[in-house]
Amino acid sequence: MQTALDLTVMLPQSAYDYGERSSGGAHGVVLTRPHVVNLILDLAGYTADRDLASLSLLDPACGHGAFLVPAAERLIRSARRYDRDLRQLETAIRSYDVAPDHVGRARDAVARALARLGLSRSDAERLAGAWIAQGDFLLTHQRRRFDAVVGNPPYIRIEQLSPELQEEYRRRYASLYDRADLYVAFIERGLELLAPDGILSFICADRWTLNRYGAPLRRMLSRWFRIHCYIDLRGASPFESDVIAYPSIFAASPGATASVRVATLSTASPEECEAASLALMRGARARCPGVTVSEYASWFEGDDPWVLSSPEHLGALRSLEARFAPIEAVGGTRVGIGVATGNDRIYIVTDEVDIERERLVPLVMRGDIEDGRIRDARRFVINTFGDDGKVVRLDDYPRLSRYLHAREAEIRKRHIARRSPASWFRTIDRVYPDLVGARKLLLPDIAGSNEVVYDEGRFHPHHNLYVVTSTEWDTEALGGLLSSRVALFFVWSYAVKMRGGYLRFQAQYLRRIRLPPPAALGDALTRDLRGAFRERDFEKLDALALRAYGLAALPPFDFVDTRR
Structure with missing residues (x-):
C-alpha cells in the first residue's frame, strides 16, 4: 500500500525543524475535549446512523487521535448496522501527522478503541495502520475527495x-497572506478536498474571521462555499489543557451561503455541546442556559470581517457604516503605531547615556500612562535615521558609534540586522522626530475599553501605543x-x-471607526x-457622542470599562 510519504513533495529535513505542530503553539499537543469532538463530528454529518463505510473522512492533523478515536467508533457501529465487511473500511478514514511519535500514538489509541469494540488485535492494528499516515498534509498529493x-x-x-x-x-496556498497562521492553509486545503456534498467542520482560533490575514480565506468562502453554522467558544474551555487561544467551530461545504445559525457556548460543557448539536443540526430550540443561537438571514460578502454578535448589533453597525465615513477619510485623520526598535533594552535609554543629544527622542510607553495622563519617565529612543529617512553615518556621531559598537554582538542578533548587515544598527522602525511636537491621541494596544490620552506635543510613542493625528479636527474634541x-x-x-473581556486596539480595528465631518458638529x-474629554467625564462623552452620530442609543455590548 502506498504511504503518505510516497505521495509527498519532499523538502530537506531541516525545513521541518519547527517542533511539534499543534493547537496553541509550536510545541506539545493540545487535545480537544471528547464532547466537543462529538459536536464537530455531528456538524460534519459523520453520525453512526448513516452508512459511514460508503463515505470518507479526513483528519489532516491527527495529533494523538482525539478525533480519530470517536470517528472510528462511529464507523464500526455504522458498519455493524449496515452489515459491512471490515475490508470495506480500509479507505473510510484518512489522517496525517508530520510527527512520527504522533502517528504512533494515534495508531495505538485507535487500535485500542477498535479492540474494545470487539475487533481482533490484527484487524484493529491493520485498520489503524491503513487510516493514519506520517506526512505533511499540506504537501501531500490527494487523488480523492472526502465527505x-x-x-x-x-x-x-x-x-x-x-x-x-x-x-x-x-506557493501552494493563496490563503497564506501577510503573517497568517498555518491553520488558514489547513482550512483552504480541507475545503479543496471536499466532495460535492462534503462538509468541513473545524475548531480553530477565530482570528482569521476578523483579521487582515484572514481576508483571502473569507473571500474564498464567500465565493465558493456555503457556511452552515458558526459556534463562538471564546469564553469556553474546549481543550483538555488551558491554552491562550480564542477558538470557534464552523462548518462549510461547496455551494452558496443562505441563512446561517450562529451559536455561543458559555463553557462548552457536554450539556451545552449536545444542545448546540440539536439546535444547529435539527433546528431544535437550545434548551440549555449557556447556549444562545441566532439566525443570520444573510452572511458577509467578499473579504468582509465576520462581525458576529447579534442581528440587532450587526444592523446598528451597518447603519452607522452606511451613514459615516471611515476615520482616515475624515478631517485629515491618520492612524499609526509607535516605534519598534528590535531591542528596547539597548535603544531605549535615559538622558544620562553618553550619546549626542540630537540622536535622542523623548519617548512615551504604555506604562507611562496613568489616569489618562502621561507621566514623563525621562525615557528616550535612539534615532538611527536622518531627516532624509536614511540611516545615519556612525562616523558623524562618535559617541553614538561607541555606544552601539559596545553592544554590536547583541544588536546583530536581530532579524533586521541580519537582513540589512550594512545598516546593522538601525531600529526596526524609523523614528520621526517631527511627530514629537504634533498634537496627537494615544491608545494602548491592549485594554478593556478605549483609553484615549492626549499628548499636546511632547513625546514619540512606543510600539505598544497607537497614535491618531489630524490636520482638521480639534484634537481634544476628536479625543x-x-x-x-x-x-x-x-x-x-x-x-x-x-x-477577561479585553480587546486588541490595533490599527486595523481603529481604522474601522466611522466619524462625522468635524464641521458637522458645530x-x-x-x-x-x-x-468633557479634559475632565474625563465619560458619561457625558457617551451622551455627546450619541448626539454627534444622531443616535438615541446603542445596542448593549459587553466590555471592561477601564476608562475610569
Missing part, C-alpha cells in the same frame, strides 16, 4: 517555519469622540476579544466634547 473533513489544525505563525517551508506553503462608547462599538465589533458640541 467529511474534521479536526483541530495546528496554530503556528508562518514566520516561525523554516524559509524553505514558508516558500513552498506560500472625546474616540473615548466614547460609540467609537468603542466599532472597535468591539471587529476586534479580537481576549479573555462649535458648541465641539466645545462640549473638548471639555
Whole structure:
C-alpha cells in the first residue's frame, strides 16, 4: 500500500525543524475535549446512523487521535448496522501527522478503541495502520475527495517555519497572506478536498474571521462555499489543557451561503455541546442556559470581517457604516503605531547615556500612562535615521558609534540586522522626530475599553501605543469622540476579544471607526466634547457622542470599562 510519504513533495529535513505542530503553539499537543469532538463530528454529518463505510473522512492533523478515536467508533457501529465487511473500511478514514511519535500514538489509541469494540488485535492494528499516515498534509498529493473533513489544525505563525517551508506553503496556498497562521492553509486545503456534498467542520482560533490575514480565506468562502453554522467558544474551555487561544467551530461545504445559525457556548460543557448539536443540526430550540443561537438571514460578502454578535448589533453597525465615513477619510485623520526598535533594552535609554543629544527622542510607553495622563519617565529612543529617512553615518556621531559598537554582538542578533548587515544598527522602525511636537491621541494596544490620552506635543510613542493625528479636527474634541462608547462599538465589533473581556486596539480595528465631518458638529458640541474629554467625564462623552452620530442609543455590548 502506498504511504503518505510516497505521495509527498519532499523538502530537506531541516525545513521541518519547527517542533511539534499543534493547537496553541509550536510545541506539545493540545487535545480537544471528547464532547466537543462529538459536536464537530455531528456538524460534519459523520453520525453512526448513516452508512459511514460508503463515505470518507479526513483528519489532516491527527495529533494523538482525539478525533480519530470517536470517528472510528462511529464507523464500526455504522458498519455493524449496515452489515459491512471490515475490508470495506480500509479507505473510510484518512489522517496525517508530520510527527512520527504522533502517528504512533494515534495508531495505538485507535487500535485500542477498535479492540474494545470487539475487533481482533490484527484487524484493529491493520485498520489503524491503513487510516493514519506520517506526512505533511499540506504537501501531500490527494487523488480523492472526502465527505467529511474534521479536526483541530495546528496554530503556528508562518514566520516561525523554516524559509524553505514558508516558500513552498506560500506557493501552494493563496490563503497564506501577510503573517497568517498555518491553520488558514489547513482550512483552504480541507475545503479543496471536499466532495460535492462534503462538509468541513473545524475548531480553530477565530482570528482569521476578523483579521487582515484572514481576508483571502473569507473571500474564498464567500465565493465558493456555503457556511452552515458558526459556534463562538471564546469564553469556553474546549481543550483538555488551558491554552491562550480564542477558538470557534464552523462548518462549510461547496455551494452558496443562505441563512446561517450562529451559536455561543458559555463553557462548552457536554450539556451545552449536545444542545448546540440539536439546535444547529435539527433546528431544535437550545434548551440549555449557556447556549444562545441566532439566525443570520444573510452572511458577509467578499473579504468582509465576520462581525458576529447579534442581528440587532450587526444592523446598528451597518447603519452607522452606511451613514459615516471611515476615520482616515475624515478631517485629515491618520492612524499609526509607535516605534519598534528590535531591542528596547539597548535603544531605549535615559538622558544620562553618553550619546549626542540630537540622536535622542523623548519617548512615551504604555506604562507611562496613568489616569489618562502621561507621566514623563525621562525615557528616550535612539534615532538611527536622518531627516532624509536614511540611516545615519556612525562616523558623524562618535559617541553614538561607541555606544552601539559596545553592544554590536547583541544588536546583530536581530532579524533586521541580519537582513540589512550594512545598516546593522538601525531600529526596526524609523523614528520621526517631527511627530514629537504634533498634537496627537494615544491608545494602548491592549485594554478593556478605549483609553484615549492626549499628548499636546511632547513625546514619540512606543510600539505598544497607537497614535491618531489630524490636520482638521480639534484634537481634544476628536479625543472625546474616540473615548466614547460609540467609537468603542466599532472597535468591539471587529476586534479580537481576549479573555477577561479585553480587546486588541490595533490599527486595523481603529481604522474601522466611522466619524462625522468635524464641521458637522458645530462649535458648541465641539466645545462640549473638548471639555468633557479634559475632565474625563465619560458619561457625558457617551451622551455627546450619541448626539454627534444622531443616535438615541446603542445596542448593549459587553466590555471592561477601564476608562475610569
